[in-house]
Amino acid sequence: MIxxxxxxxxxxxxxVIVVSVIMFLLASLVPGDQARAILGESATPESLxxxxxxxxxxxxxxHQYLNWALSALRGDLGSSIYSGESVVSILAxxxxxxxxxxxxxxxxxxxxxxxxxxLSALRGGVVGRILDSxxxxxxxxxxxxxxxxxVSLFAVTVRIFPATGYSPIxxxxxxxxxxxxxxxxxxxxxxxxLVAKQMRDSAKEALGKxxxxxxxxxxxxxxxxxxxxxxxxxxxxxxxxxxxxxxSALTGTVFIENVFVLPxxxxxxxxxxxxxxxxxxxxxxxxxxxxxxxxxxxxxxLYGVLNPKVRTS
Amino acid sequence: MARxxxxxxxxxxxxSLLVDVLRKPLGAAxxxxxxxxxxxxxxxxxxxxxxxxxxxLGAVRLMPSAEHWLGTDALGRDIYSRLxxxxxxxxxxxxxxxxxxxxxxxxxGIAAGYFGGWLDWLVMRTIDIxxxxxxxxxxxxxLAIFHNSMFAAMVVYGVLVSAGAARVIRSVVLGVREELYxxxxxxxxxxxxxxxxRHVLPRTLGVVIVQAAMLSAIxxxxxxxxxxxxxxxxxxxxxxxxxxxxASSMLQYFTWMIVPTSxxxxxxxxxxxxxxxxVRDANAERIQRPVRSTRKRSSTASAQIAAxxxxxxxxxxxxxxxxxxxxxxxxxxxxxxAGDDATVVLDRVSFDIQRGETVGLVGESGSGKTVTAMxxxxxxxxxxxxxxxxxxxxxxxxxxxxxxxxxxxxxxxMAMISQEPMVALDPAFRIGFQIAEVVRAQHRVxxxxxxxxxxxxxxAVRLPNPREVAKMYPHQVSGGMAQRIAxxxxxxxxxxxxxxxxxxxxxxVTVQAEILDLLRALQERLGMAVLFVTHDWGVVAxxxxxxxxxxxxxxxxxxxxxxxxxxxxxxxxxxxxxxxPHDAPKGAPLPTIGGAVxxxxxxxxxxxFAPRCPLATEACSEGRIPMIAAQDDHWARCIRIxxxxxxxxxxxxxxxxTK
Numbered sequence: 020m021i022x023x024x025x026x027x028x029x030x031x032x033x034x035v036i037v038v039s040v041i042m043f044l045l046a047s048l049v050p051g052d053q054a055r056a057i058l059g060e061s062a063t064p065e066s067l068x069x070x071x072x073x074x075x076x077x078x079x080x081x082h083q084y085l086n087w088a089l090s091a092l093r094g095d096l097g098s099s100i101y102s103g104e105s106v107v108s109i110l111a112x113x114x115x116x117x118x119x120x121x122x123x124x125x126x127x128x129x130x131x132x133x134x135x136x137x138l139s140a141l142r143g144g145v146v147g148r149i150l151d152s153x154x155x156x157x158x159x160x161x162x163x164x165x166x167x168x169x170v171s172l173f174a175v176t177v178r179i180f181p182a183t184g185y186s187p188i189x190x191x192x193x194x195x196x197x198x199x200x201x202x203x204x205x206x207x208x209x210x211x212x213l214v215a216k217q218m219r220d221s222a223k224e225a226l227g228k229x230x231x232x233x234x235x236x237x238x239x240x241x242x243x244x245x246x247x248x249x250x251x252x253x254x255x256x257x258x259x260x261x262x263x264x265x266x267s268a269l270t271g272t273v274f275i276e277n278v279f280v281l282p283x284x285x286x287x288x289x290x291x292x293x294x295x296x297x298x299x300x301x302x303x304x305x306x307x308x309x310x311x312x313x314x315x316x317x318x319x320x321l322y323g324v325l326n327p328k329v330r331t332s
Numbered sequence: 333m334a335r336x337x338x339x340x341x342x343x344x345x346x347x348s349l350l351v352d353v354l355r356k357p358l359g360a361a362x363x364x365x366x367x368x369x370x371x372x373x374x375x376x377x378x379x380x381x382x383x384x385x386x387x388x389l390g391a392v393r394l395m396p397s398a399e400h401w402l403g404t405d406a407l408g409r410d411i412y413s414r415l416x417x418x419x420x421x422x423x424x425x426x427x428x429x430x431x432x433x434x435x436x437x438x439x440x441g442i443a444a445g446y447f448g449g450w451l452d453w454l455v456m457r458t459i460d461i462x463x464x465x466x467x468x469x470x471x472x473x474x475l476a477i478f479h480n481s482m483f484a485a486m487v488v489y490g491v492l493v494s495a496g497a498a499r500v501i502r503s504v505v506l507g508v509r510e511e512l513y514x515x516x517x518x519x520x521x522x523x524x525x526x527x528x529x530r531h532v533l534p535r536t537l538g539v540v541i542v543q544a545a546m547l548s549a550i551x552x553x554x555x556x557x558x559x560x561x562x563x564x565x566x567x568x569x570x571x572x573x574x575x576x577x578x579a580s581s582m583l584q585y586f587t588w589m590i591v592p593t594s595x596x597x598x599x600x601x602x603x604x605x606x607x608x609x610x611v612r613d614a615n616a617e618r619i620q621r622p623v624r625s626t627r628k629r630s631s632t633a634s635a636q637i638a639a640x641x642x643x644x645x646x647x648x649x650x651x652x653x654x655x656x657x658x659x660x661x662x663x664x665x666x667x668x669x670a671g672d673d674a675t676v677v678l679d680r681v682s683f684d685i686q687r688g689e690t691v692g693l694v695g696e697s698g699s700g701k702t703v704t705a706m707x708x709x710x711x712x713x714x715x716x717x718x719x720x721x722x723x724x725x726x727x728x729x730x731x732x733x734x735x736x737x738x739x740x741x742x743x744x745x746m747a748m749i750s751q752e753p754m755v756a757l758d759p760a761f762r763i764g765f766q767i768a769e770v771v772r773a774q775h776r777v778x779x780x781x782x783x784x785x786x787x788x789x790x791x792a793v794r795l796p797n798p799r800e801v802a803k804m805y806p807h808q809v810s811g812g813m814a815q816r817i818a819x820x821x822x823x824x825x826x827x828x829x830x831x832x833x834x835x836x837x838x839x840x841v842t843v844q845a846e847i848l849d850l851l852r853a854l855q856e857r858l859g860m861a862v863l864f865v866t867h868d869w870g871v872v873a874x875x876x877x878x879x880x881x882x883x884x885x886x887x888x889x890x891x892x893x894x895x896x897x898x899x900x901x902x903x904x905x906x907x908x909x910x911x912x913p914h915d916a917p918k919g920a921p922l923p924t925i926g927g928a929v930x931x932x933x934x935x936x937x938x939x940x941f942a943p944r945c946p947l948a949t950e951a952c953s954e955g956r957i958p959m960i961a962a963q964d965d966h967w968a969r970c971i972r973i974x975x976x977x978x979x980x981x982x983x984x985x986x987x988x989x990t991k
Contacts, residue, residue, distance in 0.1 A: 030460070033461060038465050038466075045470070045477055155602065155605050155609065156602065159549045159601045159602050159604065159605030160598050160601050160602065161553030161597065161601060163556075163560055163576075164594045164597050164601075167579075167590060167594055168590075168598075170580070170583065171580075171583050175583050175587065176587070228755065229750060229755040230756055230757055230759075232711055233748065233749075233756040233821075235711055235742065236709050236711055236743075236750075236831070237743045237773075237822055238739065238743015238744060238770060238825055239769060239773045241739070243769065248760070248761070251760045252758065252760050255760070269466075270466055270468045270469075273468050273561075274560070274561065277560075288469055288472055291476075292473070293476075293562065295476050297473070300472065300473055303469055304469040304470065304473065307466035308464060311464050311466060328759065
């Protein structure tokens with residue numbers, strides 16, 4: 020188990036390097052001049068050249084990347100071309116919003132997805148058919164379209180939830196949660212149905228296993244069989260899907276935060292894209308990769324905890 | 333479990349996948365819808381009623397009318413015409429991403445799956461890494477770099493999503509590679525390229541189309557999403573995403589516009605998704621299409637049920653209910669499936685088990701012995717039900733018991749061990765926990781008391797180091813150990829009847845003997861009765877007091893074990909014993925029974941064994957053959973007992989000579 024985790028941790032390093040190299044290469048392809056963007060049109064050629072030297076813009080890209088990577092390791096991701104603010108502090112200000120969204124969505128995906136899947140495996144019929152049609156909707160329809168439909172239904176037609184805005188958690192749990200209801204529903208619909216379908220299939224498979232028959236034959240009640248044996252065994256493949264759901268909720272914030280005007284990393288990413296503020300976009304990319312990698316590590320740990328074959332071999 | 337014969341695999345190439353998809357209502361509807369959207373968008377210049385850019389400030393935010401079919405937007409532009417033109421951009425974006433994704437995923441996935449080795453390793457690691465890349469952020473970076481070019485964004489997005497598709501295609505190719513005809517192709521000298529193009533590519537086609545449909549849905553979501561965020565073609569150019577953006581900005585005072593603009597996106601993505609589902613279903617059916625049951629067969633099935641129920645009164649086994657017996661099964665008839673599709677799998681089965689006695693239920697696969705055992709336990713597989721007859725346990729008929737009533741009986745009164753001990757234990761829980769759980773299901777004791785009892789039980793089945801074993805998981809023990817653990821679990825409630833479903837079949841011969849010794853010892857100590865399901869006459873001789881031989885859903889012979897060996901009467905019992913490898917003379921070919929057990933639903937009229945029986949006459953196929961008493965407590969379902977006995981004596985003599 021420990022060695023498996025260590026091996027996974029070692030894999031994290033090439034992932035982060037690959038993503039940052041890709042992002043960095045893309046950034047270095049950008050036409051236009053960072054120095055001019057900072058100093059403005061009236062700058063003299065001398066001062067421009069001086070700034071380029073200072074920023075290392077005259078170095079070959081791999082040299083620039085190495086400089087960037089070394090300072091990144093020290094926790095310095097550079098600063099915004101426009102505001103001059105450090106990228107790390109910009110990200111730190113935005114991160115809680117996106118983290119709230121992604122965490123709540125993952126929670127919803129896990130709890131509702133697993134319950135629905137288990138119910139559908141046991142009851143089949145009606146629940147299964149509803150799940151099939153809703154899941155197709157949740158999977159196929161883009162989350163921003165769902166978000167807009169939710170806003171027009173529950174914030175405009177019936178005014179239950181706020182259409183836009185965010186309330187930090189330190190200003191009260193209630194308003195924070197209330198503002199996040201619609202975004203979280205929009206973000207979690209696809210993942211929930213994905214998890215529910217997987218849970219249904221693997222729970223059905225588990226129910227047909229010899230050990231379930233053996234437990235029944237020797238007097239173990241249905242309640243224990245379903246909530247202990249079927250749930251645990253069916254959770255093993257479902258955890259992987261849950262990881263996919265969590266990552267899709269994370270990347271979905273790029274669209275959803277824009278619909279609900281939430282000050283998170285998603286709105287930041289679109290804003291800096293329109294501004295060509297590449298150091299910040301690079302920072303968002305690296306942060307998203309790190310979070311995605313952490314999610315897949317958590318999935319691996321859960322997988323190992325649930326599946327003794329992984330842990331003991 | 334009923335062994336009803338696995339469905340035959342038929343790969344049909346006569347009908348094309350397209351026809352199969354079109355036969356599904358949702359598949360046909362989504363194809364028609366998508367074609368319509370594509371054609372209408374392409375013909376936008378012809379079909380549009382207005383110039384998509386023409387502003388009419390005197391006619392802003394209108395509801396649908398004869399003039400403006402879908403109303404007008406905030407600048408008085410015709411929504412219908414703008415949607416037609418916007419579709420061009422969106423569908424083009426989808427096509428760009430799709431072409432790039434498939435151009436990468438199909439060759440990479442096929443090559444990795446087919447050639448394997450280092451190439452596969454490299455591809456899989458690359459895919460692992462690329463799946464962790466936040467695709468949407470990279471796409472945003474591309475938009476920033478390439479001057480807001482939607483083309484560049486969709487191409488890069490296509491590259492990013494190709495990884496997931498390549499992985500799916502690879503896993504399908506891995507499966508195809510193992511199939512026999514690929515091997516055959518290789519040995520007959522086809523080159524890899526020929527095999528790939530002729531055999532592998534066609535088999536992956538269905539999966540590729542499913543992936544293409546799913547990728548299209550995702551790509552459309554991203555394309556319209558990016559346009560919604562303000563990327564790509566800028567206003568006043570019409571785009572689907574941009575129109576949703578305009579609609580959502582005036583949601584408060586002109587709600588209508590959100591309906592057609594987001595509606596077209598929702599419907600188109602749904603159509604891609606439904607198309608993918610329909611292709612997947614059609615593809616699965618093509619690869620594994622069981623031989624369809626004809627109406628004719630169905631009607632014979634219901635006729636059988638009618639016959640089986642009609643002949644019920646009094647039965648024909650001539651065996652009165654034994655009130656003394658622990659278990660007395662009478663005329664037990666079981667069917668699988670409902671209504672006209674029902675198939676009778678057990679036909680009036682009768683036998684008894686006395687207290688403390690071991691009865692062997694003997695027969696080939698498909699004889700119905702396991703179904704009988706499961707019916708006794710109330711654990712028929714899904715779709716199975718007792719049509720008629722009695723299962724009297726301790727003097728009470730339990731055949732109509734509810735799930736709850738059966739639950740109370742199992743574990744404490746009757747218990748089971750099964751054929752594959754390795755899969756009888758839940759792989760996800762420790763052995764000690766599983767035993768303690770069963771203990772707690774039967775007695776209201778604390779977990780610690782249950783764990784102590786688990787230790788005792790592990791000791792009782794003679795496992796060394798019970799403390800260590802309790803901490804292990806099922807995959808860490810051997811088959812023989814697993815069967816001992818299963819026995820410990822079955823004994824937890826001190827049952828009066830143990831149903832042992834081929835408990836030694838999957839084990840090595842030496843382990844088999846140990847398990848049989850253990851069962852015999854435990855049985856003597858605890859005084860429980862055992863119903864021993866087996867096909868092995870050696871095991872019957874070793875452990876059973878009486879034998880019940882089954883063939884094609886019927887009991888064909890019932891006697892003590894001594895008589896079963898000395899004077900087997902039914903030609904099937906005789907043949908079964910002759911084909912037992914332990915008793916066959918060395919050097920001579922092992923006698924086998926020609927033909928196979930007819931599957932349930934295709935039983936012949938009269939004697940079920942007649943088609944394979946060397947002694948069969950015309951009379952054997954006329955009407956139901958009753959159980960005939962040959963001697964006290966020795967019955968056989970055969971009208972030619974005397975001939976059968978003479979035939980056996982003759983063979984025995986000739987065997988003596990060869991020995």
